[in-house]
Amino acid sequence: MNNIYAIGIGLIGGSLAIDIKKHNPDVVIHGISRKDSTLETALSLNLIDKKATLDDLAHADLVIVSIPVDATVKLLPTILDKISDNALVVDAGSTKEAICKAVESHPRRRNFLAMHPIAGTEHSGPTAAIEGLFKGKTNIVCEVEKTTFKLQEKALKLFTGIGMRIRYMNPIAHDKHIAYVSHLSHISSFMLGKTVIEKERNERDIFDMAGSGFASTVRLAKSSPEMWTPIFKQNKENVIETLEEYILNLTHFKELMKENNFEAIFDEMKDTNHIKDILNGIS
Structure with missing residues (x-):
């Protein structure tokens, strides 16, 4: 997973970028945001290596979606449309049922892993991102059986590598x-x-x-x-x-x-x- 695209570079997306880069220095992290000012800040803080747009997702190995959950529901099908057959998309939303339902019939449902890292602070935006936010924290993974094994294996190795504990749960629970x-x-x-x-x-x-x-x-x-x-x-x-x-x-x-x-x-x-x-x- 050398090309990682982070959609949303706030507390969660930015902190994930920091930890992933620390443990995998060869990866290139591309940032995507509605606001160019957010990307400029993320660049200045070294949270991302490059700016990107949704049209660049064809080059992604991994896409991390860390935006408000209503935006995730709307955007996730489009994200799956744009990725390659070998790419993985994960989201970090605090709700899971509506997000999973939004892509349950998508042809690339096997390329999506629904997760919720139980970590955070009261702060938001790129400047809130911190190193080590996820160490020792639980990452809830939902409907893992719907993600192709090869991709889920890579993702779980990546997230346990930055110190997260994995727990499995269905979206309703x-x-x-x-x-x-x-x-x-x-x-x-x-x-x-x-x-x-x-x-x-x-x-x-x-x-x-x-x-x-x-x-x-x-x-x-x-x-x-x-x-x-x-x-x-x-x-x-x-x-x-x-x-x-x-x-x-x-x-x-x-x-x-x-x-x-x-x-x-x-x-x-x-x-x-x-x-x-x-x-x-x-x-």
Whole structure:
């Protein structure tokens, strides 16, 4: 895989480019973006070696698609149209069902590998790209059986080579589970930020009182709305289900407060402390 084309050179695409280049110095990474300014920045940061367009994809060995998921759904069939029969296309979207469905009947479906690297920060754009973002992180691969073995083998070797762990899952299960562990976290962070901002309008010094707990909890509210709105739209049903359960727990907590039942509140928090053991077990 000497000629790699990165469609989208932001946090994920740029960080993948850095790590792939570090472990495979002979590859040439070509960048594709709607904005020439993005490509210029990527060049200046040495994230890519050359600029490219969609029409250049005929020369690709590997195409990495790291753009908003709604754009991926629209563009993916065209990408598969343009590649050679020996090329592989992977995407890094946070939803998988709609993306897989968009190409389920494409003649080159065997040239596509659906994946979701579980890594990131709250920052976006080429300047957010960092080395080592994926080391020790899980990469969810969906419908691997639909990708020709020769190509999936090359891809998995490439991604494990930069330190990723591979896990296999079907797209429906992926979208359901990711709604709980990722999408709900972002909504909670956005809404906490909204709540505090609205309060801050009347109490100007509220942020002077904000400590590290607030900063870490609201960190994800700095994430890109351009990326996250399409994710919520594509995973609407699962996100609504998680929100309903979350709201029930918040309402229950509020009722315990009203009842002065702090013994029950203590027990709930104590039981939830077990999450540290779960997280330590998968880190």
